[in-house]
Amino acid sequence: MNIALIGNGAIAKYIVNALTGTRIRITALLVRPERAAAWDGTGPRLISTTAELPEDTQLVVDCAGHSALRAFGPAILSGGRDLITVSIGALADAMLLAELTAAGQAGGARLHLASGAIGGLDVLRAARAGQLRHVHYTGRKPPKGWAGSPAEKVLDLPALKSGSAVHFEGTARQAALAYPKNANVAAAVALAGLGLDDTRVTLIADADATGNTHQIEAQGDFGELSLTLTGHTLPDTPRTSALAAMSVLCAIQDRRATIHF
Ligand SMILES: NC(=O)C1=CN([C@@H]2O[C@H](COP(=O)(O)OP(=O)(O)OC[C@H]3O[C@@H](n4cnc5c(N)ncnc54)[C@H](OP(=O)(O)O)[C@@H]3O)[C@@H](O)[C@H]2O)C=CC1
Numbered sequence: 097m098n099i100a101l102i103g104n105g106a107i108a109k110y111i112v113n114a115l116t117g118t119r120i121r122i123t124a125l126l127v128r129p130e131r132a133a134a135w136d137g138t139g140p141r142l143i144s145t146t147a148e149l150p151e152d153t154q155l156v157v158d159c160a161g162h163s164a165l166r167a168f169g170p171a172i173l174s175g176g177r178d179l180i181t182v183s184i185g186a187l188a189d190a191m192l193l194a195e196l197t198a199a200g201q202a203g204g205a206r207l208h209l210a211s212g213a214i215g216g217l218d219v220l221r222a223a224r225a226g227q228l229r230h231v232h233y234t235g236r237k238p239p240k241g242w243a244g245s246p247a248e249k250v251l252d253l254p255a256l257k258s259g260s261a262v263h264f265e266g267t268a269r270q271a272a273l274a275y276p277k278n279a280n281v282a283a284a285v286a287l288a289g290l291g292l293d294d295t296r297v298t299l300i301a302d303a304d305a306t307g308n309t310h311q312i313e314a315q316g317d318f319g320e321l322s323l324t325l326t327g328h329t330l331p332d333t334p335r336t337s338a339l340a341a342m343s344v345l346c347a348i349q350d351r352r353a354t355i356h357f
């Protein structure tokens with residue numbers, strides 16, 4: 097299988113490393129123009145437009161973030177290639193969601209949402225076949241995991257040396273739009289379950305946290321779900337859980353599997 101990745105950051109590097117020497121070949125990395133122009137010929141080819149995607153590319157994988165999904169997603173789908181993304185919070189933008197849906201229909205291609213840094217989405221998806229009454233997601237990271245996010249406007253993150261502080265409470269849509277690099281899990285939980293406007297979200301900076309903790313509390317006809325997952329972060333970033341990168345790899349590998357979840 098031949099795939100292209102969007103981005104060359106922490107998640108993309110994990111995927112490139114994991115696929116090296118396997119039967120899944122990376123045809124190109126789609127990056128910003130200045131980065132593509134500086135390509136030195138080593139490693140996967142760097143390109144900056146979807147028109148440059150090598151013809152034999154069968155699948156594209158977004159590991160870059162909301163702006164990249166917005167910039168490249170519609171053209172990839174309308175061009176007939178399936179796309180896997182971890183930038184799930186971008187779908188809180190209703191116009192982008194409509195654009196991606198229309199592009200996928202026009203191109204006969206599908207957008208696959210990787211499960212990312214959380215588990216339990218299968219429970220929520222099945223549970224909503226009955227009545228799902230309440231879903232609350234709590235995201236907890238060490239202060240440095242929130243650097244560059246709106247948490248900086250609410251808290252003095254470097255000064256938080258012990259204990260924890262809430263810096264966001266609201267809906268999953270509000271969280272996803274305000275925290276594009278930190279609330280994709282909130283959006284995934286919402287899209288799997290009660291939706292972006294009915295899923296409650298709390299985001300916490302915790303000086304005592306040793307990893308990124310994701311909690312789901314849900315109730316409905318199915319019963320009750322209480323899930324807590326504490327994830328290690330990737331070595332390249334204190335923000336991103338390793339499980340997010342692993343889920344992308346899993347989604348890619350699943351494309352080749354005859355029998356899969
Ligand atoms: N669903 C989930 O559970 C999770 C989802 N995520 C999502 O994944 C994204 C990537 O995470 P991570 O790898 O840690 O982030 P990094 O910041 O390490 O890497 C992002 C990469 O994408 C590139 N990029 C960003 N925007 C564009 C663009 N418009 N065009 C081309 N390239 C672009 C960056 O390039 P440059 O350096 O040039 O800016 C960089 O190479 C996050 O922003 C977040 O949205 C992350 C964690 C969990």
Ligand SMILES: O=C([O-])CC(=O)C(=O)O
Nearest residue numbers: 278279280281308336337
């Ligand atoms: O990687 C994580 O732990 C979660 C994250 O950043 C996100 O939800 O966007």
